Amino acid sequence: MKTLRGRMFALVAATILLALALGLTFVTDVLQDRLREQANRELSIQTAALTEVIQTQGLETISANLDEWHRLLGGRITIISENGRVLLDSLTDAESLENHGRRPEVKAALEEGQGQDIRFSRSIGTNMMYLARRARTPEGKDLIVRTAYPLSYLEGTVSAARNRLMLGLLLAAAVAVAIGTVFLRGITRPLSRLTEAAIRLERGEPAVFPMDGTEEVRTLSRALQRMADRLQTSMEETLKEKTTLRALLESLPVAVVVVDSRGCVAYANQALGTFLREKPEKIEGLPVQGILKVPELTGLIEKARAGQASQVSFILREKEERFINAQAAPTPYGTVAVLADLTERHRMEEAKSAFVADASHELQTPLTVIRAATELLADDSLSAEDRHRFLQRIIEQQERMTGLVEDLLLLSRLESGVPVERSENVDLSSLVASLVEGARLAPEAEKLQWEVSLPPKAETRARQEELRRAFGNLIDNAVKYTLRRFGEGIGGIIRVSLERKDNGWLFSVQDNGVGIPPAMLDRIFERFQRAEAHRSRNHDEKGGYGLGLSIAKRVAESHKGWIRVESPPEGARFLLWLPA
Template sequence: MSSEPRQSGVSYEETPRIIVLDDEESIRLGCEKVLSREGFEVDVAADGSSGWEMLKEGDYDLALIDLKMPGIDGMNILKLLNENLPDVVAIVITGYASYETAVETVKLGAYDYIPKPFTPDELRNVVRRGLERRFLRLSNRRLREERERFLLDLTEERSRLLTILRAMSDGVIVANRRGELVLSNPAGRGWLRGDPQEGEVPPVIADVVKYEEISQMVERIEEDPDLASCDAELDAEDDRYFHAAATAVRDEGGAYMGVVIVIRDITERREIEKMKSAFVRMVSHELRSPLAAVQGYLDLLVDGDVTEEDSHRMLERCRARVEALQQMINDLLDISRIESGVMHREMRVQDLGEVLEEVVELQRGAATGRDIDVLLETAGCLELTADRRELEEIFTNLVSNAIKYNRDGGRVTVTAARSEDRLRVDVADTGIGMKPEVLDSVFDEFFRVRSSETASVTGTGLGLAIVKRLVDAYGGDIDIRSEYGEGSTFSVELPVQPK
């Protein structure tokens, strides 16, 4: 005899484990001997109680159970198995084989029975059949579990899609080919009257949408088989704008299946468009005004009929306006360059003290003409990594403004110092100052303080807009303290190492 399991049609993935519960020692030994030779793992128990303990722990495939045992008897073991370990195949060993016993044990979940006395062959056969049964049961269960898992996956897939749909900020509304509402997400339901989820009969979409534009899109899609999609804009309350797109859904044959409507909040986009439009309007105004003045003067000059003195003054004005126009165009190009991020920066370690000295020196001419003192106070190491030209642009604008908007005989104080990993520069003037309500607009394009005092001040209104953008680009900060009639202080903080 070989110790290899003889495989009669069944191949076991693992060595089958069998337990024999019998109070007769000869039966226990006989069974153990016969079945071990078959290659099975065999344990034995002499009474029901210890047998049941072993069954609970042992992960057995099959149990041979004597009906009459001390402790828990065979019938009760069958009951326990049926309730707790239904996959263990139970085979009853009985000394009084009768039809009644057989029926009763099968009722209790036994798979088969074998009457005493039995031959080794009878034992082998009944055990093999039992094991076949056991493994069939297991593989059936595995298949069932796989199928259940597959179904679970499907539900998960569906719930995942629903979760995504629910979380979308865009409204989604779906109608079938009869124009009935079949699906909508919470954002989409905001565009529908009532709660269509509640109704049993799906409502016709045209009856429940709040905006005619939506039902009109559905109608157009339904009526025109060539129309793949169409869109519309919805003006909702609270000054918000929405864009609705309807897309036809067709099957492979091109038959109309329904329509998907997606509604998106485009208020932000609209706001940007408005800002752009306002900017273009201001630019066009700022460019046309000097042109109109120049053209007017030139017309007067060409027509003659102006005094020598007037004509000289008019030519001077023309030149000033053309120069301002030139400056304006340069500034606009600067702004657009900074905004688009296309800048040719040369980042090097710069001595800010040196930059400020140069800036102040170049502006001093304009200051002395009006008897304005310009002071520069620097302290400590003022090195930072930056583009030299941009530093010059920032501080030239600030110092030049401090002089322009100063009173004659006033003072401009520029102080620079390092605090931790930032450099701070204050540009303080003793000028006309600003009212609190205009402080928010100071960095807007084309903003200029207008009053009788500033009537003679020229400028594009873009200088501070450029300064602000440059400081932002370095990850720095700029703020203003101003007292109307007393003066203003612009404070710039730049990181020593820009991000």
């Protein structure tokens, strides 16, 4: 019996059975003693009566009516002489009986006047209670009058009483067990419900503790319910904090992995997936050494687990090279490693370095031309025509340097988010038409074919000069890269269109020039990026500085629009959308 109810029931049943056994034994013994006392008193009265008859009327009176005396008294009557010879016996022939002089009750009666004993009678084969008394006949002869009572009668009476008593006690025990069962059920049922509620609480399910049963059980239930409510609140707060923390870690632009004291992964965000052999959600609880595919990262984490915070930079070679910086440090809860992808920063630094080199070249070239022209102008023998030509050359180079500086200033202002111009009503159709007309009239574009589709009017609120620079850069790029493919020959086509789309205006310019390398498509709008990053120039070639498309992108975004690039089979197509 492992349950409390079973044990309590066993305890109650054992108590009742023990009480029943003790009560039955006690009552039986008392009843038996009382019956023997009663039998002893009756034998004493009978013996006294027989003694009185013998002393007054003589032995003959008893002998003549022995059967009547036996029937009247109901017990065995024996008359014994003082030498122990049996003279009369109401149940058997006196002559067949042995000498009774050594019987304990007979000896006591001869010596003290009265004696008694309880023993088995061999003559009649049953247990008997004997009582003997000394009597003197009228002739002066001493005799022993002995009466006996069979104990089988007493035992039968005791047995009958015991059976009745046992039946009564069994009925009382059954009633007590029934009452005890009801009582136990009243105690154990609330306890069982308490246990069920505690099990639900252990599984993390909502638990309601019962408020019935005894006062002690109700007090316990109230205490457990308060504890369960506080625990549920704590679990909800912990789960909320854990969810918030996971959401924050998942939103970080860096990869994070937490390793516990056993060297197993406790947490990894999705950004870490690039460095793993498995998906991040499948590695929690696994040893960190077997799941990382970057040896540098494994060594870094092992150092941190040994108590040494450190960092390492390495190149991850996949489809494209990625520059990674990893840092790891020990904490009271394990080891935390953070991996940052510095590829874009590295590319930006490379682009800046390339831009500085290109800008230096661009500035050096006109400065060299200006210096040479100035030195030639110092010669007084120059003709007026040559002097004018050199002055014109100085002005052209100054305009090139001014354009470079203006592009840098404009891009800086656009990136700062502080507009200088005020917004005004602008007709995009007229603006694009004027830019296309200017590009057509350029001498180098005289052999290009133009396809232009513009609406009669396309009004919007914008900063006109910024849009002129953005659209102009896109059209100039189309001209430049188409000429790079076809040169002074024919075949170059530039398509320009403006149409209404998604509550705004979509500007498109497409060429069939040299196109854009696929590796550059994702970075073409970044600062200092050029599709022909390694091209060379001569002094007279007009080229960009990798700022035109970046300016166009910042202009579009500052007007809450967007710009995209597509790579058709020939050339490139740029799309710029502005809200109406």
